[in-house]
Amino acid sequence: MSTMIETKETAPRFGLSLSSDFTNMLLRLLAVAIICIMLTFATDAFLTTNNLLNVLRQASLVFFMASGLTLVILTGKIDLSIGATVGLCACVAAVVIKTTGSPWIGAAVAVSIGGAVGLANGLMVTQLRIPSFIATYGMLWVAQGVTYYFMGGQSVYGFPAGFRALGSGYFLGIPIPIYLMIIVLLIGSFFINRTTFGQQIYAMGANTTAARLSGIPVNSRLNLVFMLSGAMAGMASLIFLARLNSAEGDVGESLTLPTIAAVVIGGTSLFGGVGSLSGTFIGGLILTLILNGMNLLSLNANWQPFVTGVIVLLAVWLDMKTRSKTDAGN
Amino acid sequence: MFSLGRVPGVAFVLVALFGLFASTSGNFFTAANVSNILVQSSILLLLALPMTFIIMTEGLDLSAGAVLTLCSVVLAAVTLGTGSLTVAFLAALAIGVAFGLLNGWIIAWPGIPPFVATLGTLGIAQGLCLVITDGQSIVGMPPSLQSVYSGTLAGIPIPIIMAGVAYAVMHGILYHTRLGTYVSALGGNREALRHAGINDRLVLAVIYGIGGLMSGVAALLLTSRISSAHPTAAIGMEFDAIAAVAVGGTQFERGEGWLLGTLLGVIAIGVLRNGLNLLGTSSSVQVICVGLLVIFALFLDGLRSAER
Numbered sequence: 001m002s003t004m005i006e007t008k009e010t011a012p013r014f015g016l017s018l019s020s021d022f023t024n025m026l027l028r029l030l031a032v033a034i035i036c037i038m039l040t041f042a043t044d045a046f047l048t049t050n051n052l053l054n055v056l057r058q059a060s061l062v063f064f065m066a067s068g069l070t071l072v073i074l075t076g077k078i079d080l081s082i083g084a085t086v087g088l089c090a091c092v093a094a095v096v097i098k099t100t101g102s103p104w105i106g107a108a109v110a111v112s113i114g115g116a117v118g119l120a121n122g123l124m125v126t127q128l129r130i131p132s133f134i135a136t137y138g139m140l141w142v143a144q145g146v147t148y149y150f151m152g153g154q155s156v157y158g159f160p161a162g163f164r165a166l167g168s169g170y171f172l173g174i175p176i177p178i179y180l181m182i183i184v185l186l187i188g189s190f191f192i193n194r195t196t197f198g199q200q201i202y203a204m205g206a207n208t209t210a211a212r213l214s215g216i217p218v219n220s221r222l223n224l225v226f227m228l229s230g231a232m233a234g235m236a237s238l239i240f241l242a243r244l245n246s247a248e249g250d251v252g253e254s255l256t257l258p259t260i261a262a263v264v265i266g267g268t269s270l271f272g273g274v275g276s277l278s279g280t281f282i283g284g285l286i287l288t289l290i291l292n293g294m295n296l297l298s299l300n301a302n303w304q305p306f307v308t309g310v311i312v313l314l315a316v317w318l319d320m321k322t323r324s325k326t327d328a329g330n
Numbered sequence: 331m332f333s334l335g336r337v338p339g340v341a342f343v344l345v346a347l348f349g350l351f352a353s354t355s356g357n358f359f360t361a362a363n364v365s366n367i368l369v370q371s372s373i374l375l376l377l378a379l380p381m382t383f384i385i386m387t388e389g390l391d392l393s394a395g396a397v398l399t400l401c402s403v404v405l406a407a408v409t410l411g412t413g414s415l416t417v418a419f420l421a422a423l424a425i426g427v428a429f430g431l432l433n434g435w436i437i438a439w440p441g442i443p444p445f446v447a448t449l450g451t452l453g454i455a456q457g458l459c460l461v462i463t464d465g466q467s468i469v470g471m472p473p474s475l476q477s478v479y480s481g482t483l484a485g486i487p488i489p490i491i492m493a494g495v496a497y498a499v500m501h502g503i504l505y506h507t508r509l510g511t512y513v514s515a516l517g518g519n520r521e522a523l524r525h526a527g528i529n530d531r532l533v534l535a536v537i538y539g540i541g542g543l544m545s546g547v548a549a550l551l552l553t554s555r556i557s558s559a560h561p562t563a564a565i566g567m568e569f570d571a572i573a574a575v576a577v578g579g580t581q582f583e584r585g586e587g588w589l590l591g592t593l594l595g596v597i598a599i600g601v602l603r604n605g606l607n608l609l610g611t612s613s614s615v616q617v618i619c620v621g622l623l624v625i626f627a628l629f630l631d632g633l634r635s636a637e638r
Contacts, residue, residue: 078445130628131582133390133445134572141569142621148614249614257453260446270443302465306457313450316442 021276024267024322028282032289039293046296053175055285055292057243060181062284064239065255066262067188068118068232070280071225073263074192076205076272077132079121079226082233082259084143087252089114089237091147094156094247103163111234117143118230122223140256148249157246167242177239181281188277201225205272257308261287265315269323287311339630340578340594343623347598351605358608365487369479371600372493373555373564376548377571378578378596379500379589380541385575386587387516387534389437389444391541395567396455397429399560401549403459406468406559415475423546429455430542434535459561468559479554489551496544501589513537517585573620574599577627599623 039046065082072079089110097106117139124135169176192198200221204211212218241247266283268275290311291304352359377394384391401422408418429451436447481488504510512533515523523530553559576582577598578591599620606616 080445080449124625128625128629133443134576134582137390137392137445137569137572138621138624141566141617145614145617145621149612149618257449260449264446270446300461302460303457305453306461309450309453309455309457312446312453313436313442316446316450317436317440320440320442 025276025279025282028265028267028279028286031286032282035286035289035293039289039296042293043296046293051292051296053178055288057175057177058292059281059285059288060175060177061236061240061243062258062262062288063181063281064177064184064236065233065259066266066280066284067184067277068229068236069259070263070266070268070275070277071192071201072132072229073268073270074201074205074272074275075222075225076208077125077222077226078260078270079118079136079229080133080256080260081117081121081136081139081143082229083252083255083257084140084147085114085117085230085233085252086237086240086255087250088117088143088147088150089234090241090251091151091156091247091249093234093238094159094241095150097159097163098156101160103160106163107238110237111231114234114237115227115231118227118233119223121230122226125226126219126222144252147252151247151249153249155246155248159242159245164242164245167239167244177243180239185277185281192277197221197224202273205274207273254305257305257312258287261308261312261315264312264319267319269319270316274323283315339627340591340598343577343627344594344598344601347601347605351601351608355605355608358605363604363608367597367600367604369487369489370604371596372489373548373551374567374570374574374600375493375593375596376496376544376551377567378574378592379496380537380544381568381571382575382578382580382587382589382592383500383504383513383537384444384541385572385580385582386513386585387537388583388585389534389538390448390572391433391538392445392448392568393429393433393452393455394448394541394545394571395564395569396452396459397426397542398545398548398552398564398567399562400429400455400459400462401426401546402553402559402563403462403468403561405549405553406471407462409471409475410468413472415472419546419550422549423543426542426544426546426549427539428542430539430545431535433542434538437538438531438534456561456565463559463561465561467561469557471553471557475554476557477554479551492547492551496547497589497593500540504587504589509533509536514585514587517581517583517587519585569617570599570620573624576624579627 036046045051065086069079069082092113093106093110096109097103100106121132121136121139124130124139125132128135165176166180167177171179192201200211200216203214203216204218204221208218240251244251262284263275263280264270264283265286266275266279266281268279287308290307294303294307295301348359357363377398381391381394404425405418405422408421409415412418433444433448433451436442436450437444478488483491504513512523512528512530515528516530516533516537520530523533548564552564556563574595575592576595578588578593578595580587580591602619602623603616606619611619
């Protein structure tokens with residue numbers, strides 16, 4: 001345990017550790033390349049512009065959900081309620097857009113509900129001092145229950161074309177979600193690497209006590225991070241809704257595992273303090289490529305939760321193995 | 331561990347719920363319905379007992395519901411294939427123990443955080459359920475299976491007897507064996523346990539293994555109850571189990587557990603769901619209420635520990 005704490009303290013993004021972050025990223029890009037080469041040989045359907053754009057669009061949806069979660073995990077906490085929050089926001093936004101006819105109002109409502117759910121998570125963790133995995137796990141079920149109750153078994157579909165373009169439109173031949181993903185990735189990376197708040201997130205994850213002693217208002221920062229994560233889930237729900245063009249009560253049910261998978265495959269440590277948004281993007285891309293490959297090779301879709309589960313375990317295990325090696329090196 | 335200061339918490343909740351439903355629904359406080367609540371709670375108790383041990387070690391098992399479902403699916407499939415209920419039950423127990431040990435192994439040795447390790451095995455178990463059943467129910471169970479859930483022994487329903495035996499065994503393990511002492515020590519002071527020369531990882535693996543075994547036992551009751559197996563039958567039941575443990579006063583971070591509290595917590599949730607059912611509330615509202623009950627209980631817990 002003591003070695004773990006030491007890495008956390010020395011791991012942040014300066015000097016020596018930069019190179020090890022760099023190798024980790026290279027390894028993940030290598031994995032992407034290997035999967036792509038294997039799939040190219042395995043099936044003709046893989047290396048087509050359409051399929052590749054499809055993969056990127058799918059990966060961007062995973063990234064939107066996983067980006068907020070990455071911030072939470074960087075602080076050493078977890079948010080298991082992301083998938084359910086996306087489902088809740090998507091359903092409420094769908095009904096609001098249908099009744100008011102205005103996607104803008106729907107978007108505002110989705111982001112506020114997401115933020116409110118996130119804040120509730122944060123308060124449970126900081127004020128009631130419930131461990132985050134318990135608090136957000138409870139929130140998962142409460143959010144899902146509210147969603148089912150709100151929808152009452154109905155589905156809502158058919159949205160204005162302008163709104164749908166958010167998820168399924170093209171600009172210069174490239175799907176719009178991909179542009180959105182690049183924007184979020186750039187702004188998000190700037191935020192966590194170049195702002196004080198961003199650096200405080202790493203510091204809290206590396207060593208909460210040290211962060212508190214050095215004057216970081218840990219609790220209010222944690223509340224903000226959870227709120228941000230919820231608001232990002234609200235944004236993700238809009239793109240999801242625009243892509244699916246329909247909403248049902250169970251829309252968020254299967255999203256929890258893939259979202260966490262993307263973050264851990266991307267090399268963000270579950271113990272906090274180590275990781276990056278670009279890693280999460282690559283993680284989402286690796287997961288999407290594997291699921292896309294299974295689909296192209298017409299493997300039964302029933303295998304998807306099985307495969308995602310195995311990948312999560314392998315990713316965390318490999319990550320912990322490589323980290324304990326770098327520990328020994330230091 | 332029998333600190334009287336914690337008794338009123340759960341008991342108060344239970345009495346309040348009882349009073350609330352007895353006054354709002356005429357059908358609630360009848361002998362038939364009370365017995366019904368106990369029978370329905372037996373499956374949940376089988377999951378919540380080992381969950382208490384697991385949470386005492388600062389762990390969590392999110393895969394319990396999915397593993398229970400998988401055991402049920404295997405039980406039904408093997409019953410159809412071999413025609414023997416005994417073989418099928420043994421197969422279900424084996425699958426349960428295998429998943430329990432898998433959980434324990436990946437949590438104890440590489441040290442993967444329990445919530446993410448068991449989230450991974452949740453996916454694996456759920457995937458296997460879907461693959462085996464192809465998303466369909468497995469039906470055509472023999473009548474002998476059905477009689478497990480609906481039968482009685484000396485006038486007592488068999489599910490209650492099974493749950494009672496399980497409670498007695500787990501109580502014996504926790505309070506009267508060395509393993510039980512290790513369970514408490516794992517959450518409270520793992521370092522000390524290691525220095526005492528105890529293989530703490532093996533203890534963890536055994537605890538999660540017991541959890542898997544109980545899922546296998548619960549699968550017999552679950553499959554018997556609906557006389558079929560469905561790939562999503564018990565998905566999410568771990569939420570009720572975790573909720574029962576939390577309501578029962580077991581601490582998530584200090585290795586303090588209270589098995590009688592878990593029993594009361596299980597009955598409290600059984601009463602809550604049964605009462606809401608009688609009032610005609612949808613299952614989605616029931617889930618919200620269970621969540622709120624947990625938050626309320628943890629909130630009370632926080633207040634009480636602040637007072638001390």
